[in-house]
Amino acid sequence: MKQDIYNLFYDQGLNTESLDFIERSKMTTYNSMNLGMRIGSIMQIPYYSKQVANHTTELGMCEKIPLQKTFNETALKLRDIQLVRKSTRKFNKFINLENLSNVLLNSYFVTEIFKDHSHHLARRSIASGGALYPIDLYYISLHTEGLENGTYFYNLHNESLDCLVLEKEEKNYMTNLLKAFPEEIKGEWDFSTVSGIIIFGAVINRVACKYGDRGLRFALMDVGAILQNIHLASAAENIDCCAIGGYIDDAIDSFLHFRYPDAYNIFIPGSDEYYIFEDLFGIQRLYGNSFEKSKEFWKEIKCLKIKRKSMIDISRIIYFLLSCVFITMFWGIFVFFISYPIWSRFM
Numbered sequence: 001m002k003q004d005i006y007n008l009f010y011d012q013g014l015n016t017e018s019l020d021f022i023e024r025s026k027m028t029t030y031n032s033m034n035l036g037m038r039i040g041s042i043m044q045i046p047y048y049s050k051q052v053a054n055h056t057t058e059l060g061m062c063e064k065i066p067l068q069k070t071f072n073e074t075a076l077k078l079r080d081i082q083l084v085r086k087s088t089r090k091f092n093k094f095i096n097l098e099n100l101s102n103v104l105l106n107s108y109f110v111t112e113i114f115k116d117h118s119h120h121l122a123r124r125s126i127a128s129g130g131a132l133y134p135i136d137l138y139y140i141s142l143h144t145e146g147l148e149n150g151t152y153f154y155n156l157h158n159e160s161l162d163c164l165v166l167e168k169e170e171k172n173y174m175t176n177l178l179k180a181f182p183e184e185i186k187g188e189w190d191f192s193t194v195s196g197i198i199i200f201g202a203v204i205n206r207v208a209c210k211y212g213d214r215g216l217r218f219a220l221m222d223v224g225a226i227l228q229n230i231h232l233a234s235a236a237e238n239i240d241c242c243a244i245g246g247y248i249d250d251a252i253d254s255f256l257h258f259r260y261p262d263a264y265n266i267f268i269p270g271s272d273e274y275y276i277f278e279d280l281f282g283i284q285r286l287y288g289n290s291f292e293k294s295k296e297f298w299k300e301i302k303c304l305k306i307k308r309k310s311m312i313d314i315s316r317i318i319y320f321l322l323s324c325v326f327i328t329m330f331w332g333i334f335v336f337f338i339s340y341p342i343w344s345r346f347m
């Protein structure tokens, strides 16, 4: 039994039924039309909304113990923020980097670092099953003043936004993003007034490796907790926001280059081996950034205008070159063995 644990991080922690649930609960281009119509029609029938929203669990005859409010000052402040929190779908003003920082840094952040604890390294602003924190936040900047349009990873340990890709660097950036929000589900949303979108990404295996299928529930609970914190932090800063559950899952996944839960790759760029190094060094997009730096460097060589490089950039270029050598060696050996039955005949 113990030896199973050695493969914990690389084994799929979810059963096929849970992976099926993830697949089946997706909004796709095939079901979005029906789903959109269903959601729209239910909202237009007040009877249904009232039946669902006003529903309370009927317990019949039972003793009712009255609850008293005796909030202290801090509790009252929390209550005041909750009272003003609401979802807003029409936006009048773009936020700036400072507003965004305040929302992120007050929603999902490290509250305490443990020096002596063997495994609980840092407490965060939400409770999380097993303190495994499977959720990562990404930010798509559309009109955030002081922040270029593009996709960022919210690095809560570093309190930074790590740039994954800029709109100007990626062909069809907006077209690809809008694929996730087709007309039939977009409704009245007007992205030209939206400052940016926070995406919740989960590395399910971070919890599933410990809790198995139950980890999926725990990951969803983390999302709820962070979502509420984002709403409260926004309300406290007088910033409008709204959760949006209508989007094509696969389009967002591919926009952010997420891998599928059951993805199995061998040694190709962006595959698991590269993520092992990313995890090992704790650097996001290690291969992607190294590739881009090397491309820039190659352009400089071609124009004979080589700029001074930082140690980080030099390491990235070396990492990319080493990756190229290893990929070539790997595929060379692979092709060598796989073609053995053919070439051995001529020996």
Ligand SMILES: Cc1cc2nc3c(=O)[nH]c(=O)nc-3n(C[C@H](O)[C@H](O)[C@H](O)COP(=O)(O)O)c2cc1C
Pocket: 085, 086, 087, 088, 089, 242, 243, 244, 245, 246
């Ligand atoms: C998981 C989730 C998905 C949601 N999806 C949408 C959505 O796609 N479009 C939308 O206009 N509002 C969406 N909302 C916002 C809800 O409609 C809103 O929270 C609800 O009407 C209650 O209103 P309030 O947040 O102002 O209290 C979503 C909220 C949650 C929590």
